[in-house]
Amino acid sequence: MTGAAGPVPVEAADGLPPAERLWAMGAIGTAMTLAVLDGAIVNVALPVMARDLGVSPGAAIFVTNGYQLAVTAALLPLASLGDILGYRRIYAIGLALFTAASLACALAPTLPLLIAARILQGLGAAGIMSVNIALVRFIYPHRLIGRGVGTVALVVAIASAAGPTVAGAILSVARWPWLFLVNLPLGLLALAAAIRTLPVTPRSGGRFDALSALLNALVFALLITGVDGLGDPGERGLALLLLGGALVIGTAFVWYQARLPAPLLPVDLLRIPVFALSMASSICAFSAQMMAYVALPFYFHDLLHRTSSETGLLMTPWPIAIAVIAPVAGRLSDRIAPGLLGGVGMLGMAAGLALVASLPAEPATGDIVWRLTLCGLGFGLFQSPNNRVIITSAPRERSGGASGMQATARLVGQSLGAAMVAVIFGLMHTGGTVAVLWIAAGLSLTGAATSALRNPART
Known part of the structure; x- marks a missing residue:
C-alpha cells in the first residue's frame, strides 16, 4: 500500500489493492527478467568477449561461472537478511547493485575486472531472486497466491527462452558491452517502481549469522565447482576432491544450522x-x-x-x-x-x-x-x-x-x-x-x- 510518503506496512493486510498489485508485480517482473536474462545471454557472446579482451575461450568461461557461483552462494544469506531487514529492502538493494554492476561490466577493460563486475552483478541478482516469491506472498491475498507465483514462473520461462535470441539481436547491431548497458534504463525504472510500490513486510528482529553465511558460500562454491569438473576426465580427480570437501563442510554446516532457532x-x-x-x-x-x-x-x-x-x-x-x-x-x-x-x-x-x-x-x-x-x-x-x-x-x-x-x-x-x-x-x-x-x-x-x-x- 502506498501513501504520500511511500509504502506502508502490510503486516495485517491480506495483499495489496489490485492497482498497486499490478505496479508491484511489474517491478518484480522487470527485475526478474533482467536477472534471468543475464544468466543466459552472456554465453552467446563469450567467443567475442574472449577475442576482444585477448584471452582464451577457457578463461572467458569464468565470466559466466563467476555470475552463477555468486548467485548460488548468496541466495540463502540474502534470504536470511530479508527476514531480518525486510524483503523490500533486500530486493531494492539487490536491484540497485545489479544495475550498477551492469555498468561496470560494460566498461570493464580487462577480463579480471569483468569477472569481478560479474560477481557483483551475481550478488545483485541473488538479492532479486532470493526474496521475490516472499514478496509475492505479501503482494497477493492468500486466496490468489497461486496466480502471483504463476506470473513469476511465466516471466522466468519467457526470459529463459528469449536469452539467446535477445543476445543475437543485440550483437547483430552492437558490441558485447551493450548486453549490459541495456540493463541500465530497465533496472532504474524497476528500482523506482520497487521503492514506490513494494510492500513493507514484517522484520524478524534477529541477527545475521556471518559464520553461517561463510559456511554456506564454501559449501556451494565447492559443490558447483566440483560438479562442473566431473565432465572433464582430466579434472575428475580434483572434482571428486572438491565434492568431498563440500560433503564434509556441508555436514558440519547442517549440524550447526540444526541448533539455531532461525537458521540461515x-x-x-x-x-x-x-x-x-x-x-x-x-x-x-x-x-x-x-x-x-x-x-x-x-x-x-x-x-x-x-x-x-x-x-x-x-x-x-x-x-x-x-x-x-x-x-x-x-x-x-x-x-x-x-x-x-x-x-x-x-x-x-x-x-x-x-x-x-x-x-x-x-x-x-x-x-x-x-x-x-x-x-x-x-x-x-x-x-x-x-x-x-x-x-x-x-x-x-x-x-x-x-x-x-x-x-x-x-x-x-x-x-x-x-x-x-x-x-x-x-x-x-x-x-x-x-x-x-x-x-x-x-x-x-x-x-x-x-x-x-x-x-x-x-x-
Whole structure:
C-alpha cells in the first residue's frame, strides 16, 4: 500500500489493492527478467568477449561461472537478511547493485575486472531472486497466491527462452558491452517502481549469522565447482576432491544450522514434510529439464541430422509451452490440490521425454514438436503449484527462507543436471544423448512421486 510518503506496512493486510498489485508485480517482473536474462545471454557472446579482451575461450568461461557461483552462494544469506531487514529492502538493494554492476561490466577493460563486475552483478541478482516469491506472498491475498507465483514462473520461462535470441539481436547491431548497458534504463525504472510500490513486510528482529553465511558460500562454491569438473576426465580427480570437501563442510554446516532457532539454511522448514517433498520435487524437475536442454541439441544435430537453425527452432516448443501453461497452473493451484497438479505435470514431462527418446531415426518435425510441447506443458503444470506450496507451507515470518530455498533448489537442480550430462557424455561415446533423455524421464517420475506424496488437505 502506498501513501504520500511511500509504502506502508502490510503486516495485517491480506495483499495489496489490485492497482498497486499490478505496479508491484511489474517491478518484480522487470527485475526478474533482467536477472534471468543475464544468466543466459552472456554465453552467446563469450567467443567475442574472449577475442576482444585477448584471452582464451577457457578463461572467458569464468565470466559466466563467476555470475552463477555468486548467485548460488548468496541466495540463502540474502534470504536470511530479508527476514531480518525486510524483503523490500533486500530486493531494492539487490536491484540497485545489479544495475550498477551492469555498468561496470560494460566498461570493464580487462577480463579480471569483468569477472569481478560479474560477481557483483551475481550478488545483485541473488538479492532479486532470493526474496521475490516472499514478496509475492505479501503482494497477493492468500486466496490468489497461486496466480502471483504463476506470473513469476511465466516471466522466468519467457526470459529463459528469449536469452539467446535477445543476445543475437543485440550483437547483430552492437558490441558485447551493450548486453549490459541495456540493463541500465530497465533496472532504474524497476528500482523506482520497487521503492514506490513494494510492500513493507514484517522484520524478524534477529541477527545475521556471518559464520553461517561463510559456511554456506564454501559449501556451494565447492559443490558447483566440483560438479562442473566431473565432465572433464582430466579434472575428475580434483572434482571428486572438491565434492568431498563440500560433503564434509556441508555436514558440519547442517549440524550447526540444526541448533539455531532461525537458521540461515532453513533446516527447520525441511522438517515440514510437505516443504521437504516440494524441495525434492523441484530439484528433480529442474535437473531433468536441464539434462534435456543440454542433450537435445546434440540429439537433433548428431542423431537426427538436423541443421543448426532447425535445432534452434525445435528447442522453442518446450519454453513456449511453459509460458502458456504456467499462469494457468498458478490459478488452478488456488482451487485444486497443488500436489495433484504437480504430480500430473511431472508424469506428462516424463512421458514426453520417453517419447522423444523413442523417436525413430527419421521422425517428422511434427512428431518432435508435439512431444516437446508435452514436456513443456508438464513442467509448467508442475512449477507454479510446486512453488506455491514451498512459499505457503512455511510460516509467514519465514517467507524469506522459503523463497531462498525455492531459488536454491532451481539453481542446484540445473547445475546437477548439466553435470550429469557431462559425465554421461564422457562415459558413453555413442548413444549418450538417448541415455540422458531416459535418465531425465526417470528423474521426472521421481519428481511425480514426491509431488503426489504430499498431503492433499494441506497442499
